[in-house]
Amino acid sequence: MESLPWPKGQKLVHLDLKGAPPRVEYLHKFVLKHRTMCHLREVAHCVGTLNPHKEDGVKLVMEMLRQVVELHPDLHTLHIGADEVYMLGEGEESKLWLASPGQTVEQLFLIHVAKVAKAIKEAWPQMHIIMWDDMMRGMSQDTLNDSGLIRLVEPMLWDYTPNLDVEKTVSLLEKYCSAGMVDVWAASSFKGSTSVHTCVPNTHRHVENHRQWLKVAASVSATVKLKGIALTGWQRYDHLSVLCELIPVALPSLVTCLQLLTDGQFNADTQRKVTEKLGISSVEVENMERVSAGEFLFPGRTLAHLIVDLNSFLNSEDVRYFEKNMFVRGWFSPYHQHRKMVSPLITMQIHRQASTYLTVLQQKVEAVREEMVHFYPDSTVQEWFEEHVSPVLIPLQRIRDDITVCLTGMESGH
Missing domain, CATH: 1.20.58 (Methane Monooxygenase Hydroxylase; Chain G, domain 1)
Structure with a gap:
């Protein structure tokens, strides 16, 4: 397959602040961890799933979003998450709801997301809404057609593996498009996805992930509007897991992946561009000795080396x-x-x-x-x-x- 740069669209760099946040004057924390909000959990022992039956849950989400929007007056896109809702349907109220004939966990998920998305559109009509796609991957096209999410949300399909299945991923993007979700996004990874406790990233692993995404972008039909790719940099697998790689030690991986998306390939010239930009001898952080007696050229260089x-x-x-x-x-x-x-x-x-x-x-x-x-x-x-x-x-x-x-x-x- 011919190597091509990432097609038109945005290249977003994601920095995860639920662990090891760089110093800032204040930080808003994920809220269901706190005792005062625990009544809004789907089940008591799970801090990652909101009870979809409580109106206060939607109000809480909208208040969080309002604070974000007010702090970013030019904001035109919001990512509402909605991934890995493993415990959805396990709460007592959900079990009662699911006991009615024909009602499924899929519908419970879609109804709640549609409710949040509509509330966002009412508050900010011009706002674009992105959501993770994984909870919809197993849904039929008919279910998606009837979801109430068409023209409300833009799915972001995430896959961080170096052996990403190109054919399967293209098929999934085509399914979303056929269901009416024409605007879609991709999400790759430059750190925070190798293992739950990785300390130093392997650039080659993340390069392979991005090479696969380039194949996906080159293979989707023209009807699919691939609006961009988010290069994720997770700091924890979830709010209660250990820290993944810190940002400074992952910067060579990030720069390499961005250069790869720009060049459409990963060769000696691509590597040379990265090493010259950062003032290091290798794109692998473990082998990044200085190319001269001078300083490294990227922020946090000394910390990464140490x-x-x-x-x-x-x-x-x-x-x-x-x-x-x-x-x-x-x-x-x-x-x-x-x-x-x-x-x-x-x-x-x-x-x-x-x-x-x-x-x-x-x-x-x-x-x-x-x-x-x-x-x-x-x-x-x-x-x-x-x-x-x-x-x-x-x-x-x-x-x-x-x-x-x-x-x-x-x-x-x-």
Whole structure:
């Protein structure tokens, strides 16, 4: 297939603020997590699904949107989300509603979204409304035709995988178009979609995702109006999951993906454009040594470099799996510790090695911490270190301290 740049339409960069938000003077948080709003949940233990039967739920959504619109006076497009509503239909009111003949979870979803979309149009008639498409993927064309959403919303089809199924995705876009949803969007990913706890992104993985999206864009019929692509940068998989890659360490991936969409291909020239723009030697952040003695050319460059360095140290087998070290398992097992029957020579060697690792780790940690506080609030810094550093740091400290206690006990005769 001939390589072509992304067709006409917008290229939107998405920054997820539900985790590790860069410093701002204020931040509005996702609301169903809060105790005062928990009565609006579909089920009590799920903070991600709104009860579609409560009018106060729609009022809450509209109040949130009103605040957004007032802060952005030139706003002409709103994304209302509406994805992954896994618990819809599980609440008691929903079960009663679904007990009536012919009423389905699909209809429950569509009725609620249509209600929100109509309220938005009443408040702001010229507003374009985007929504995630995943809850509609399994719906028939007839169901979509009768959904009440035609000419109200624009579906945004998301797929972040490097092996995106081009044929299936094109077919889905064509289905939406045939149902009357002619204006559609794509959503790719430049970070936050590899695994729930990824620390350093793999640019090649995200490049492959965008290459597949280019094939989709080149394959859809002319009747499908592909209005643009959103390059998502998720910070958490959901509000209660751990942090994904921070923004500074993902910037080489973002720039590479944007350049790919512009060029329509990923070759040596594309990579050269990126590395020259950022002043680095590789589009892979793990290999991005400076091309000269000067500074990197992108914001957060020092933090990205320090995180890569720390992450490499944390994931070295000798450090991460120190507890499984042959000498630890062979000469400082729980049996040895309990009876204080250890070889002083070998345990002191273990102690020295653990202490050396801890010294190096603490130096790297302090360097990252000093840089990170320039970009993120203390709560984010603390969370990041507890997630990535503590699982390695604590076992090292424990072994070092246990050896000290054990040898002291042996010397004192206890």
